[in-house]
Amino acid sequence: MVAGPTSAGPGKDRLRLWIRLLRASRTIEAELRERLKKEFDTTLPRFDVMAALYRSPEGMLMSDLSRFLLVSNGNVTGIVDRLVSEGLVMRARRNGDRRTSMVRLTEQGSKSFAAIAAAHENWVGELLGNVSEDEARQLTGMLKSFRSNWEGRE
Amino acid sequence: MVAGPTSAGPGKDRLRLWIRLLRASRTIEAELRERLKKEFDTTLPRFDVMAALYRSPEGMLMSDLSRFLLVSNGNVTGIVDRLVSEGLVMRARRNGDRRTSMVRLTEQGSKSFAAIAAAHENWVGELLGNVSEDEARQLTGMLKSFRSNWEGRE
Protein backbone atom coordinates (compact mmCIF):
# COMPACT_ATOMS: atom_id res chain seq x y z
CA MET A 1 0.00 0.00 0.00
CA VAL A 2 2.58 2.51 -0.90
CA ALA A 3 1.41 3.63 -4.32
CA GLY A 4 -0.68 6.70 -4.97
CA PRO A 5 -4.27 7.14 -6.05
CA THR A 6 -4.84 6.04 -9.62
CA SER A 7 -7.32 8.78 -10.51
CA ALA A 8 -8.89 11.96 -9.13
CA GLY A 9 -12.20 12.23 -7.34
CA PRO A 10 -13.89 12.45 -3.97
CA GLY A 11 -12.40 10.34 -1.19
CA LYS A 12 -8.97 10.79 -2.74
CA ASP A 13 -7.79 12.98 0.12
CA ARG A 14 -8.33 10.20 2.61
CA LEU A 15 -6.51 7.79 0.35
CA ARG A 16 -3.61 10.22 0.09
CA LEU A 17 -3.55 10.55 3.84
CA TRP A 18 -3.45 6.80 4.27
CA ILE A 19 -0.61 6.44 1.80
CA ARG A 20 1.44 9.11 3.55
CA LEU A 21 0.74 7.58 6.92
CA LEU A 22 1.90 4.22 5.68
CA ARG A 23 5.04 5.54 4.01
CA ALA A 24 5.95 7.50 7.12
CA SER A 25 5.55 4.56 9.44
CA ARG A 26 7.32 2.16 7.09
CA THR A 27 10.28 4.46 6.70
CA ILE A 28 10.67 5.03 10.42
CA GLU A 29 10.07 1.37 11.16
CA ALA A 30 12.75 0.30 8.69
CA GLU A 31 15.26 2.66 10.26
CA LEU A 32 14.48 1.48 13.79
CA ARG A 33 14.67 -2.16 12.72
CA GLU A 34 18.06 -1.61 11.17
CA ARG A 35 19.42 0.13 14.26
CA LEU A 36 18.05 -2.51 16.61
CA LYS A 37 19.83 -5.12 14.54
CA LYS A 38 23.13 -3.26 14.25
CA GLU A 39 23.36 -1.84 17.77
CA PHE A 40 21.69 -4.54 19.84
CA ASP A 41 21.45 -7.57 17.57
CA THR A 42 17.69 -7.79 18.12
CA THR A 43 14.51 -7.26 16.13
CA LEU A 44 11.46 -5.05 16.26
CA PRO A 45 9.02 -7.84 17.17
CA ARG A 46 11.26 -8.95 20.03
CA PHE A 47 11.49 -5.33 21.17
CA ASP A 48 7.72 -4.97 21.01
CA VAL A 49 7.13 -8.03 23.15
CA MET A 50 9.72 -6.95 25.69
CA ALA A 51 8.26 -3.44 25.82
CA ALA A 52 4.83 -4.85 26.56
CA LEU A 53 6.21 -7.10 29.30
CA TYR A 54 8.28 -4.30 30.80
CA ARG A 55 5.06 -2.42 31.49
CA SER A 56 3.59 -5.43 33.28
CA PRO A 57 6.08 -6.75 35.82
CA GLU A 58 3.46 -9.21 37.07
CA GLY A 59 3.43 -10.78 33.59
CA MET A 60 0.99 -11.15 30.73
CA LEU A 61 -0.94 -14.01 29.17
CA MET A 62 -0.10 -14.93 25.60
CA SER A 63 -3.53 -13.74 24.53
CA ASP A 64 -2.99 -10.40 26.29
CA LEU A 65 0.25 -9.95 24.40
CA SER A 66 -1.34 -10.86 21.14
CA ARG A 67 -4.24 -8.46 21.64
CA PHE A 68 -2.02 -5.64 22.83
CA LEU A 69 0.49 -5.97 20.01
CA LEU A 70 -2.17 -6.39 17.32
CA VAL A 71 -0.65 -9.61 16.03
CA SER A 72 -1.90 -13.17 15.85
CA ASN A 73 -1.61 -15.72 18.62
CA GLY A 74 0.67 -18.03 16.73
CA ASN A 75 2.98 -15.18 15.99
CA VAL A 76 3.50 -14.38 19.66
CA THR A 77 4.23 -18.03 20.40
CA GLY A 78 7.23 -18.00 18.09
CA ILE A 79 8.66 -14.73 19.30
CA VAL A 80 8.29 -15.65 22.96
CA ASP A 81 9.86 -19.05 22.24
CA ARG A 82 12.94 -17.33 20.89
CA LEU A 83 13.11 -14.84 23.75
CA VAL A 84 12.84 -17.70 26.23
CA SER A 85 15.65 -19.58 24.54
CA GLU A 86 17.76 -16.43 24.84
CA GLY A 87 17.03 -16.17 28.54
CA LEU A 88 15.26 -12.82 28.28
CA VAL A 89 11.74 -14.01 29.01
CA MET A 90 10.17 -16.77 31.11
CA ARG A 91 6.86 -18.62 31.16
CA ALA A 92 5.53 -19.09 34.70
CA ARG A 93 3.06 -21.90 35.26
CA ARG A 94 -0.13 -20.94 37.03
CA ASN A 95 -2.00 -23.03 39.58
CA GLY A 96 -5.46 -21.83 38.60
CA ASP A 97 -5.55 -22.55 34.89
CA ARG A 98 -3.22 -25.05 33.31
CA ARG A 99 -3.95 -23.81 29.80
CA THR A 100 -2.21 -20.52 30.45
CA SER A 101 1.10 -19.29 31.75
CA MET A 102 2.23 -15.87 32.77
CA VAL A 103 4.96 -14.56 30.52
CA ARG A 104 7.36 -12.10 32.02
CA LEU A 105 10.84 -10.66 31.58
CA THR A 106 13.71 -12.32 33.37
CA GLU A 107 16.03 -10.06 35.31
CA GLN A 108 18.44 -10.20 32.41
CA GLY A 109 15.60 -9.37 30.04
CA SER A 110 14.56 -6.41 32.09
CA LYS A 111 18.07 -4.98 32.23
CA SER A 112 18.58 -5.63 28.58
CA PHE A 113 15.34 -3.95 27.62
CA ALA A 114 15.98 -0.83 29.70
CA ALA A 115 19.17 -0.17 27.78
CA ILE A 116 17.56 -0.74 24.40
CA ALA A 117 14.52 1.36 25.25
CA ALA A 118 16.66 4.35 26.13
CA ALA A 119 18.43 4.21 22.78
CA HIS A 120 15.13 3.61 21.05
CA GLU A 121 13.59 6.72 22.52
CA ASN A 122 16.50 8.81 21.35
CA TRP A 123 16.23 7.38 17.85
CA VAL A 124 12.56 8.24 17.65
CA GLY A 125 13.30 11.73 18.93
CA GLU A 126 15.90 12.08 16.22
CA LEU A 127 13.78 10.63 13.41
CA LEU A 128 10.86 12.86 14.33
CA GLY A 129 13.26 15.70 15.04
CA ASN A 130 11.55 18.35 12.99
CA VAL A 131 8.21 17.79 14.62
CA SER A 132 8.05 20.17 17.56
CA GLU A 133 6.81 18.77 20.84
CA ASP A 134 3.74 20.94 20.35
CA GLU A 135 3.06 19.58 16.90
CA ALA A 136 3.66 16.10 18.23
CA ARG A 137 0.98 16.55 20.87
CA GLN A 138 -1.37 18.02 18.29
CA LEU A 139 -0.88 15.20 15.80
CA THR A 140 -1.22 12.63 18.55
CA GLY A 141 -4.53 14.19 19.46
CA MET A 142 -5.77 14.01 15.88
CA LEU A 143 -4.76 10.40 15.54
CA LYS A 144 -6.45 9.62 18.84
CA SER A 145 -9.59 11.40 17.74
CA PHE A 146 -10.18 9.32 14.66
CA ARG A 147 -9.19 6.11 16.32
CA SER A 148 -12.76 5.65 17.48
CA ASN A 149 -13.68 4.80 13.93
CA TRP A 150 -12.19 1.34 14.01
CA GLU A 151 -11.93 0.86 17.76
CA GLY A 152 -12.81 -2.60 18.92
CA ARG A 153 -12.96 -3.92 15.40
CA GLU A 154 -10.15 -6.44 15.44
CA MET B 1 6.84 -0.86 18.59
CA VAL B 2 3.39 -0.74 19.91
CA ALA B 3 4.00 -0.26 23.60
CA GLY B 4 3.98 3.06 25.39
CA PRO B 5 6.75 5.15 26.87
CA THR B 6 8.20 3.55 29.95
CA SER B 7 8.69 6.80 31.90
CA ALA B 8 8.00 10.52 31.70
CA GLY B 9 10.41 13.16 30.41
CA PRO B 10 11.31 15.32 27.44
CA GLY B 11 11.05 13.71 24.04
CA LYS B 12 8.15 11.62 25.28
CA ASP B 13 5.66 13.46 23.11
CA ARG B 14 7.47 12.39 19.96
CA LEU B 15 7.57 8.83 21.22
CA ARG B 16 3.84 8.93 21.91
CA LEU B 17 3.25 10.30 18.43
CA TRP B 18 5.27 7.51 16.90
CA ILE B 19 3.42 4.86 18.84
CA ARG B 20 0.05 6.24 17.78
CA LEU B 21 1.18 6.50 14.19
CA LEU B 22 2.28 2.91 14.25
CA ARG B 23 -0.87 1.61 15.93
CA ALA B 24 -3.03 3.50 13.47
CA SER B 25 -1.23 2.19 10.43
CA ARG B 26 -1.07 -1.36 11.77
CA THR B 27 -4.76 -1.43 12.54
CA ILE B 28 -5.76 -0.10 9.14
CA GLU B 29 -3.23 -2.32 7.40
CA ALA B 30 -4.55 -5.41 9.16
CA GLU B 31 -8.09 -4.59 8.13
CA LEU B 32 -7.13 -3.99 4.51
CA ARG B 33 -5.08 -7.19 4.40
CA GLU B 34 -7.99 -9.19 5.71
CA ARG B 35 -10.41 -7.73 3.18
CA LEU B 36 -8.02 -8.24 0.28
CA LYS B 37 -7.75 -11.87 1.29
CA LYS B 38 -11.47 -12.43 1.81
CA GLU B 39 -12.82 -10.44 -1.13
CA PHE B 40 -10.12 -10.92 -3.74
CA ASP B 41 -7.95 -13.75 -2.47
CA THR B 42 -4.82 -11.62 -2.72
CA THR B 43 -2.34 -9.97 -0.36
CA LEU B 44 -1.16 -6.49 0.47
CA PRO B 45 2.34 -6.95 -1.00
CA ARG B 46 0.85 -8.20 -4.26
CA PHE B 47 -1.52 -5.24 -4.28
CA ASP B 48 1.36 -2.86 -3.65
CA VAL B 49 3.37 -4.20 -6.55
CA MET B 50 0.41 -4.10 -8.88
CA ALA B 51 -0.44 -0.55 -7.80
CA ALA B 52 3.07 0.57 -8.61
CA LEU B 53 2.96 -1.11 -12.01
CA TYR B 54 -0.47 0.28 -12.77
CA ARG B 55 0.99 3.76 -12.54
CA SER B 56 3.73 2.86 -15.02
CA PRO B 57 2.20 1.20 -18.09
CA GLU B 58 5.62 1.22 -19.74
CA GLY B 59 6.90 -0.99 -16.93
CA MET B 60 9.40 -0.76 -14.09
CA LEU B 61 12.76 -2.30 -13.29
CA MET B 62 12.97 -4.55 -10.27
CA SER B 63 15.17 -2.00 -8.56
CA ASP B 64 12.64 0.76 -9.27
CA LEU B 65 9.96 -1.33 -7.66
CA SER B 66 12.11 -2.10 -4.68
CA ARG B 67 13.01 1.55 -4.14
CA PHE B 68 9.48 2.78 -4.64
CA LEU B 69 7.91 0.24 -2.30
CA LEU B 70 10.58 0.63 0.37
CA VAL B 71 11.34 -3.07 0.46
CA SER B 72 14.43 -5.13 -0.33
CA ASN B 73 15.37 -6.39 -3.78
CA GLY B 74 15.03 -10.02 -2.90
CA ASN B 75 11.60 -9.41 -1.54
CA VAL B 76 10.33 -7.99 -4.81
CA THR B 77 11.76 -10.97 -6.69
CA GLY B 78 9.55 -13.36 -4.78
CA ILE B 79 6.37 -11.33 -5.07
CA VAL B 80 6.83 -10.73 -8.79
CA ASP B 81 7.58 -14.42 -9.31
CA ARG B 82 4.24 -15.31 -7.79
CA LEU B 83 2.37 -12.63 -9.75
CA VAL B 84 3.98 -13.90 -12.95
CA SER B 85 2.96 -17.47 -12.19
CA GLU B 86 -0.59 -16.20 -11.70
CA GLY B 87 -0.53 -14.47 -15.07
CA LEU B 88 -0.99 -10.98 -13.63
CA VAL B 89 2.48 -9.65 -14.36
CA MET B 90 5.12 -10.20 -17.03
CA ARG B 91 8.87 -9.69 -17.32
CA ALA B 92 9.85 -8.23 -20.69
CA ARG B 93 13.42 -8.81 -21.85
CA ARG B 94 15.28 -5.70 -22.93
CA ASN B 95 17.69 -5.44 -25.81
CA GLY B 96 19.90 -2.84 -24.18
CA ASP B 97 20.80 -4.46 -20.90
CA ARG B 98 20.47 -8.17 -20.40
CA ARG B 99 20.74 -7.87 -16.63
CA THR B 100 17.37 -6.16 -16.39
CA SER B 101 13.85 -6.71 -17.56
CA MET B 102 10.85 -4.45 -17.60
CA VAL B 103 8.15 -5.68 -15.31
CA ARG B 104 4.61 -4.75 -16.21
CA LEU B 105 1.02 -5.79 -15.69
CA THR B 106 -0.54 -8.17 -18.17
CA GLU B 107 -3.93 -7.21 -19.54
CA GLN B 108 -5.49 -9.56 -17.07
CA GLY B 109 -3.43 -8.03 -14.28
CA SER B 110 -4.49 -4.54 -15.24
CA LYS B 111 -8.17 -5.43 -15.27
CA SER B 112 -7.85 -7.33 -12.05
CA PHE B 113 -6.08 -4.46 -10.34
CA ALA B 114 -8.60 -1.85 -11.42
CA ALA B 115 -11.38 -3.76 -9.71
CA ILE B 116 -9.41 -4.28 -6.52
CA ALA B 117 -8.24 -0.68 -6.40
CA ALA B 118 -11.80 0.63 -6.55
CA ALA B 119 -12.79 -1.50 -3.57
CA HIS B 120 -9.60 -0.57 -1.79
CA GLU B 121 -10.29 3.12 -2.09
CA ASN B 122 -13.75 2.67 -0.64
CA TRP B 123 -12.35 0.70 2.26
CA VAL B 124 -9.85 3.41 3.07
CA GLY B 125 -12.59 6.02 2.83
CA GLU B 126 -14.62 3.98 5.26
CA LEU B 127 -11.79 3.26 7.69
CA LEU B 128 -10.81 6.92 7.78
CA GLY B 129 -14.45 7.89 7.74
CA ASN B 130 -14.40 10.28 10.63
CA VAL B 131 -11.51 12.28 9.26
CA SER B 132 -13.04 15.07 7.23
CA GLU B 133 -11.55 15.72 3.82
CA ASP B 134 -10.24 18.98 5.25
CA GLU B 135 -8.58 17.27 8.17
CA ALA B 136 -7.20 14.68 5.79
CA ARG B 137 -5.54 17.37 3.70
CA GLN B 138 -4.20 19.05 6.83
CA LEU B 139 -2.74 15.84 8.27
CA THR B 140 -1.29 14.93 4.91
CA GLY B 141 0.44 18.29 4.84
CA MET B 142 1.90 17.79 8.30
CA LEU B 143 3.19 14.36 7.43
CA LYS B 144 4.69 15.73 4.24
CA SER B 145 6.32 18.56 6.15
CA PHE B 146 8.29 16.37 8.50
CA ARG B 147 9.18 13.87 5.84
CA SER B 148 12.22 15.95 4.97
CA ASN B 149 13.84 14.75 8.16
CA TRP B 150 14.58 11.28 6.90
CA GLU B 151 14.28 11.89 3.19
CA GLY B 152 16.84 10.04 1.13
CA ARG B 153 17.89 8.01 4.09
CA GLU B 154 16.23 4.85 2.76
Added chain:
DNA sequence: TTATAAAACTTTAAGCTTGAAATAATGGCC
Protein backbone atom coordinates in the same frame (compact mmCIF):
# COMPACT_ATOMS: atom_id res chain seq x y z
C1' DT C 1 42.25 -6.10 -24.76
C1' DT C 2 41.57 -7.76 -20.31
C1' DA C 3 41.41 -7.39 -15.58
C1' DT C 4 38.46 -5.25 -12.27
C1' DA C 5 34.92 -2.90 -10.40
C1' DA C 6 30.12 -1.77 -10.44
C1' DA C 7 25.26 -2.68 -11.30
C1' DA C 8 20.98 -5.51 -11.50
C1' DC C 9 19.14 -9.40 -10.00
C1' DT C 10 18.44 -13.91 -7.68
C1' DT C 11 19.25 -17.12 -4.10
C1' DT C 12 19.55 -18.45 0.61
C1' DA C 13 18.91 -18.82 5.60
C1' DA C 14 16.63 -17.13 9.37
C1' DG C 15 12.95 -14.99 11.24
C1' DC C 16 8.22 -12.80 11.08
C1' DT C 17 3.23 -13.20 9.93
C1' DT C 18 -1.29 -14.92 9.11
C1' DG C 19 -5.32 -18.00 9.17
C1' DA C 20 -6.69 -22.46 9.97
C1' DA C 21 -6.36 -26.79 12.19
C1' DA C 22 -5.05 -29.32 16.24
C1' DT C 23 -4.42 -29.85 21.52
C1' DA C 24 -5.49 -29.33 25.95
C1' DA C 25 -7.97 -27.56 29.86
C1' DT C 26 -11.99 -25.30 31.80
C1' DG C 27 -16.82 -24.42 32.70
C1' DG C 28 -21.53 -25.18 32.25
C1' DC C 29 -25.55 -28.30 32.13
C1' DC C 30 -28.19 -32.62 32.10
Added chain:
DNA sequence: GGCCATTATTTCAAGCTTAAAGTTTTATAA
Protein backbone atom coordinates in the same frame (compact mmCIF):
# COMPACT_ATOMS: atom_id res chain seq x y z
C1' DG D 1 -20.41 -37.82 36.86
C1' DG D 2 -20.30 -37.22 31.64
C1' DC D 3 -21.08 -34.46 27.46
C1' DC D 4 -20.20 -30.26 24.95
C1' DA D 5 -19.10 -25.71 23.97
C1' DT D 6 -15.64 -22.40 25.02
C1' DT D 7 -11.10 -20.68 25.98
C1' DA D 8 -5.99 -20.57 25.71
C1' DT D 9 -2.45 -21.90 23.32
C1' DT D 10 0.49 -24.34 19.90
C1' DT D 11 1.34 -26.25 15.41
C1' DC D 12 1.36 -25.93 10.53
C1' DA D 13 1.70 -24.40 5.68
C1' DA D 14 2.24 -20.66 2.88
C1' DG D 15 3.83 -16.40 2.10
C1' DC D 16 6.46 -12.05 3.36
C1' DT D 17 10.86 -9.86 4.77
C1' DT D 18 15.63 -8.83 5.44
C1' DA D 19 20.67 -9.00 5.02
C1' DA D 20 24.20 -11.30 2.98
C1' DA D 21 26.22 -14.02 -0.48
C1' DG D 22 26.22 -15.46 -5.29
C1' DT D 23 25.48 -14.84 -10.53
C1' DT D 24 25.48 -12.55 -14.73
C1' DT D 25 26.13 -8.55 -17.39
C1' DT D 26 27.92 -4.00 -18.19
C1' DA D 27 31.18 -0.24 -17.66
C1' DT D 28 35.88 1.48 -16.61
C1' DA D 29 40.45 1.95 -17.45
C1' DA D 30 45.34 0.56 -17.55
